[in-house]
Amino acid sequence: MTTLLLKNARLKDDQELQDIWVEDGWIRKIGKELKEPGERVIECEGRVVLPGLIEGHIHPDKAFLEERKPNVSGTLEEAIKNTGELKREYTYEDVYERAEKVLNWAISKGTTVMRAHPDVDHIEKLLGVEVLLDLKKKYKDKIDLQIVVFPQEGILKSDGTLERMEEGIQMGADVVGGCPYNEKTLADSHAHLEIVFDLAEKHGLPLDLHVDFADHTEDPRYMLTERICDMTIERSMQGRVTLGHVTTLGSIHPEEASALFTKIAEAGITIMPLPATDVYLNGRNDEKNVRRGMAPVLHMLEHGVNVAFASNNIRNAFTPFGNANLLLIGYLLAETQFMGSADQQRSVLDMITYNAAKCLGIEETYGIAEGKKADLVVFDTKKLSDVIQDQPIANFVIKAGIVIVEQSITKIVE
Numbered sequence: 023m024t025t026l027l028l029k030n031a032r033l034k035d036d037q038e039l040q041d042i043w044v045e046d047g048w049i050r051k052i053g054k055e056l057k058e059p060g061e062r063v064i065e066c067e068g069r070v071v072l073p074g075l076i077e078g079h080i081h082p083d084k085a086f087l088e089e090r091k092p093n094v095s096g097t098l099e100e101a102i103k104n105t106g107e108l109k110r111e112y113t114y115e116d117v118y119e120r121a122e123k124v125l126n127w128a129i130s131k132g133t134t135v136m137r138a139h140p141d142v143d144h145i146e147k148l149l150g151v152e153v154l155l156d157l158k159k160k161y162k163d164k165i166d167l168q169i170v171v172f173p174q175e176g177i178l179k180s181d182g183t184l185e186r187m188e189e190g191i192q193m194g195a196d197v198v199g200g201c202p203y204n205e206k207t208l209a210d211s212h213a214h215l216e217i218v219f220d221l222a223e224k225h226g227l228p229l230d231l232h233v234d235f236a237d238h239t240e241d242p243r244y245m246l247t248e249r250i251c252d253m254t255i256e257r258s259m260q261g262r263v264t265l266g267h268v269t270t271l272g273s274i275h276p277e278e279a280s281a282l283f284t285k286i287a288e289a290g291i292t293i294m295p296l297p298a299t300d301v302y303l304n305g306r307n308d309e310k311n312v313r314r315g316m317a318p319v320l321h322m323l324e325h326g327v328n329v330a331f332a333s334n335n336i337r338n339a340f341t342p343f344g345n346a347n348l349l350l351i352g353y354l355l356a357e358t359q360f361m362g363s364a365d366q367q368r369s370v371l372d373m374i375t376y377n378a379a380k381c382l383g384i385e386e387t388y389g390i391a392e393g394k395k396a397d398l399v400v401f402d403t404k405k406l407s408d409v410i411q412d413q414p415i416a417n418f419v420i421k422a423g424i425v426i427v428e429q430s431i432t433k434i435v436e
């Protein structure tokens with residue numbers, strides 16, 4: 023039996039400090055001045071304790087490529103093209119080393135759950151899946167990893183991709199990915215959607231698609247959200263579909279998009295903005311009043327849509343920034359989506375905790391409550407509404423009741 027006691031944790035801004043007692047990896051008791059025995063006792067002194075952060079969408083296989091081939095035009099097209107060329111040179115060791123660095127950075131920032139999207143196509147084949155499956159085993163006590171088979175190069179225009187996605191699932195991948203905009207015609211984008219929905223249904227897996235990643239509505243290959251809502255409802259996949267980017271929604275007037283927001287909520291679809299990439303690649307043809315190029319977070323939340331957000335890329339042609347720190351991405355989202363009030367800043371934290379847990383299908387065991395898994399982070403700040411703007415370090419990261427990261431408390435030396 024292993025036990026851990028956290029004293030005086032700030033769990034809510036409008037509630038007294040609480041103690042959390044953990045036994046064998048699970049939260050057994052929460053309350054004031056608990057007397058339960060703790061082999062390890064952490065005095066939080068009023069610091070914020072959150073459930074482990076969830077990186078719901080990231081590409082560890084293509085991280086740290088920014089210096090090999092920079093994206094000169096800054097467009098999505100060039101990002102896909104440059105990365106496609108670099109993929110030809112990948113070796114197992116190269117991908118492993120870069121992906122492992124992403125995992126280590128994420129864990130040190132308080133992330134305990136991650137959904138990774140390795141490319142599966144005629145170039146990278148199943149190398150990214152293979153590496154991530156190996157890392158999933160190696161890091162099983164530090165981070166829960168879900169692996170998506172992601173057809174970055176399209177399915178109809180990339181030979182053998184569907185077969186490789188099938189194989190990736192047989193190897194142990196957890197989620198079916200998709201990238202329907204990366205097909206030659208609208209008919210092919212529609213066929214791409216049929217294929218990934220069929221694959222998800224056949225294997226009983228959730229779907230996580232990259233869609234509608236544009237800043238205008240002119241190309242119908244980037245206007246697929248409504249169709250996906252219909253397909254989700256028809257196939258009874260409510261609650262099991264996630265859409266990443268969906269930035270096109272930001273270029274539709276909110277009144278016009280209102281019915282669609284309601285439909286997204288009805289279909290139980292999670293929308294996953296990827297701010298660091300969305301802001302960087304979109305708006306490239308605007309010479310003035312440059313668009314922010316993001317899905318409209320506040321309007322979607324008002325309509326009851328489950329919204330999460332994630333890092334997407336770490337230092338490559340899609341996003342030359344990033345350190346796998348979800349709080350940093352949260353700051354970018356809060357600023358660009360006008361989410362400045364204390365309540366709104368707290369809701370930004372919900373997106374990388376509870377909302378993301380819903381998206382990843384782990385909400386039953388996730389969170390800070392008795393009977394939940396003890397994945398916890400102690401942040402070096404005293405109010406939840408300050409977490410995004412303080413950008414605190416994670417003093418303690420706790421995975422299944424075990425302290426896996428310890429970083430000293432900030433102190434100015436006298």
Ligand SMILES: [Zn+2]
Nearest residue numbers: 139232266334
């Ligand atoms: Zn992505």
